[in-house]
Amino acid sequence: MSTRRRASTRHAGPVVGPARVDARTKRLTARLQPGDVAVVDHADLDQVSAAALVACAPVAVVNAASSTTGAYPNMGPQILVEAGIPLLDAAGSEVMSLPEGVTVTVAGEQLLVDGAVVAEGVRMTPELVREQQEDARGNLSEQIEAFSHNTMEYVRAERELLLDGIGVPELRTSFAGRYALVVVRGYHYKEDLQTLRPFLREARPVLIGVDGGADALLEMGHTPDLVVGDMDSVSDAALTSGAELVVHAYRDGRAPGLERVQALGVTDAVVLPAPGTSEDIAMLLADELGAELIVAVGTHATLVEFLDKGRQGMASTFLTRLRVGSKLVDAKGVSLLYRSRIPTVSLVWLLLAGLLALLVALAVTPGGRALLGVLAVRWDDVWAWMEGLFSP
Structure with a gap:
């Protein structure tokens, strides 16, 4: 069964919104508004770009390129799908010619303008995203080898740094x-x-x-x-x-x-x-x-x-x-x-200041003075009792 057919077995209803088109995702997110349809050309959609798209709350994302090429397990498609944002993938370079602001409809695996189909892609699902990531993990060993080789070559060229x-x-x-x-x-x-x-x-x-x-x-x-x-x-x-x-x-x-x-x-x-x-x-x-x-x-x-x-x-x-x-x-x-801490000395002074404020408040009110008098009598009783314990 083809990838497209497996992806099409599960998708939500159509969504409609004005298209915002830009080949550079980070430039697009600067003007993308909630309710827009983001149209990008971003192979191997990365985590930061996907998070920026989610923060803009588009009703859908249409990618002219493959959001996961299989080179490595990038997290971008997973972030969009988990956020509930429909992702129409590999829609073709023609979508980048859409006029800015034109009203488009994403329905299943199709992109429509005025009811006419202008592009078809792969509607990404959580299952398909996981499958693509698993396939991409199998290519990591090749990426590590190439990455290490390139790093050492560049070290030789940039050693003056x-x-x-x-x-x-x-x-x-x-x-x-x-x-x-x-x-x-x-x-x-x-x-x-x-x-x-x-x-x-x-x-x-x-x-x-x-x-x-x-x-x-x-x-x-x-x-x-x-x-x-x-x-x-x-x-x-x-x-x-x-x-x-x-x-x-x-x-x-x-x-x-x-x-x-x-x-x-x-x-x-x-x-x-x-x-x-x-x-x-x-x-x-x-x-x-x-x-x-x-x-x-x-x-x-x-x-x-x-x-x-x-x-x-x-x-x-x-x-x-x-x-x-x-x-x-x-x-x-x-x-x-690093934790912002309040020194113990400051806590002691804060406690003493609070007690002093309470005593002043009690001393300036009739009810407070009466309470202080009762407390003084009770303290005399307690003090006399303590003296009795140590008297011969």
Whole structure:
């Protein structure tokens, strides 16, 4: 039985909504509204993109590509299906030509406009998602072998990252003797930021947003001190928030994100040509500028996370962690180890202050004075009894 036939044995009724079309999922989620139909072209839909789609509450997602190609067990389709969002998969590249905002209907395995079928795909079900993930797990050994080979090749090419660093630009943000928080809009970044509230409040670290990580900080009510990245997935609000901007450029100095920054009227952005990813650059900057501790939120460290990002090796990340060393800790570790505590002395003083306030309140009211008089008599009785116990 074909995959399409097995998928079609179970699906919900038709859903209708305006189509929002974009080949880049993270760009689409910036304008996607509840009730829309998201039309994407995203092979191997990753966990972060799927979670962003779910947060936008579309009535359906139509993917021109295969949400799982079988290269590795990506979690995106499972997240959408478990959220109850219909996923029409492998609908073909024609769907990317749909006019923005046109009303479309997703009915079974078909996509319709004005009652006419414009595309057909595979309606994903929980059973089909699990089957595809099991098949993909069988390919992980090949992925690990290729990943390791590519990593070592890139290590040879980028070894100067470990030996020479990236070359520290002149920044106005001071890191010396402070902690730094590097926020990437990655896995579980929202939960991690919530657990770090006591740390943020008491340690007051330098806040570094890596592209969309700057928006994550703004959503929590914090203004980033530094925004690092190629500036393709960060909002205008974050870029004009007053944060210092470091535009990550290619080795040859080309910085595609600089034009956007300058168009917003920001004239003092720093361009930093360097190998590696933007999150690596943020950590290296914090290290070389004197941060005592670097706490990472939402960063990538596992094989599946790197494959989700479309990376075939992790040389720069490997070298960055070697260079930064013990300064770098994951946010989850900080949330477990760091607890906001009230000192015992403060608790004692708080208790004494409460008792004093109670005594003052009793002393200034007739009923209170009467109660204090009764308590005084009772205390005299207790004291006399205690003296009697020790009298010869």
